Amino acid sequence: MPRVLKWTLPPLALITLVAYVAVAYLIATSITQADRKDLFNTPADYGLSFQEIEFASRLGDVALRGWIIPAEGGLNAEGAQAVVLVHGINSTRTGGDGDITHLASMLVQHGYNVLIFDQRGHGTSDGDHISGGYFERLDVLGAVDALQDRGLALDSIGLLGFSMGAATALLAAADEPGIGALVVDSPYADVSDLIAQETARTTPVPEWAVPIFIPMTQLLASVLYNIDVSALAPENAVASLDYPILVIHSTADERIPTQHGIRVHAAAHPDSELWLVEGVAHVDAFDTYPEEYTERVIVYFAKQLQ
Numbered sequence: 001m002p003r004v005l006k007w008t009l010p011p012l013a014l015i016t017l018v019a020y021v022a023v024a025y026l027i028a029t030s031i032t033q034a035d036r037k038d039l040f041n042t043p044a045d046y047g048l049s050f051q052e053i054e055f056a057s058r059l060g061d062v063a064l065r066g067w068i069i070p071a072e073g074g075l076n077a078e079g080a081q082a083v084v085l086v087h088g089i090n091s092t093r094t095g096g097d098g099d100i101t102h103l104a105s106m107l108v109q110h111g112y113n114v115l116i117f118d119q120r121g122h123g124t125s126d127g128d129h130i131s132g133g134y135f136e137r138l139d140v141l142g143a144v145d146a147l148q149d150r151g152l153a154l155d156s157i158g159l160l161g162f163s164m165g166a167a168t169a170l171l172a173a174a175d176e177p178g179i180g181a182l183v184v185d186s187p188y189a190d191v192s193d194l195i196a197q198e199t200a201r202t203t204p205v206p207e208w209a210v211p212i213f214i215p216m217t218q219l220l221a222s223v224l225y226n227i228d229v230s231a232l233a234p235e236n237a238v239a240s241l242d243y244p245i246l247v248i249h250s251t252a253d254e255r256i257p258t259q260h261g262i263r264v265h266a267a268a269h270p271d272s273e274l275w276l277v278e279g280v281a282h283v284d285a286f287d288t289y290p291e292e293y294t295e296r297v298i299v300y301f302a303k304q305l306q
Contacts, residue, residue: 028220031195032129035119040094043069046105055146059138062126066093066117071108081156081305082113084143087160088163088283089130092123093283099287108293115143131227132191133168140172145180155306160297162186162283163256167234174237181304183297186283189254189263191232235267244271244302248285255282273300
């Protein structure tokens with residue numbers, strides 16, 4: 001080997017390795033960050049009373065804040081049922097434009113108590129990092145625990161999540177199979193399939209190059225943030241549920257492609273429903289078709305919740 005190569009190759013290898021780890025670190029860090037935004041509205045804008053609530057994640061590491069919006073008769077009424085609404089990344093308990101609060105008001109009008117809250121790192125809840133649903137699923141279970149502490153039976157509680165919140169709700173339901181019902185609006189099927197897209201959106205790394213860095217990114221996510229990226233696969237988790245779910249996804253979704261929702265539905269209980277909404281943007285089905293959306297959700301919850 002020529003002497004110049006003998007002395008040049010080790011530094012080049014070291015530089016390449018450092019660059020590889022640095023880019024993987026950038027990717028791992030970028031997927032744990034969220035924008036903290038203000039609440040858009042309150043249930044009072046819909047003429048509803050509500051209660052402030054603070055509870056701990058089932059993990060016990062953060063305090064979470066939200067609202068309980070009681071239906072007529074409240075949580076202690078005979079046959080009371082409740083729905084936990086789970087927002088997506090970079091959103092809040094109200095939704096980006098108040099759509100979650102709006103949907104909550106319609107559920108309350110149909111007799112459901114509703115709990116909406118800010119996931120960790122969002123809104124007014126504690127936490128500095130997000131995890132794509134890995135720890136957030138325990139935030140959802142903290143909300144379920146809070147409802148049970150107020151007298152509701154586990155099988156009278158349903159979950160409805162949006163985007164990352166949909167995947168989070170599904171992972172939570174798989175961890176707590178006694179939950180009575182699950183609606184997922186625009187879920188991802190496996191977060192690894194989205195890392196390239198999300199990295200290109202939030203960092204200078206081009207999408208085509210991201211797969212090269214995935215193994216190190218997964219290792220760093222585990223070492224630095226205790227996140228098991230391989231566990232973020234709702235299409236695998238949903239197979240453990242022994243009841244039908246409702247999957248909603250837009251055919252024009254550019255953030256989480258429609259195929260993700262189709263994959264989740266295909267892996268779910270055979271009686272599960274799939275509503276493919278034509279031509280609307282990511283998680284815009286309710287905003288576009290509020291009456292039909294509410295009717296489909298109410299019909300599903302009426303069949304599933306005890």
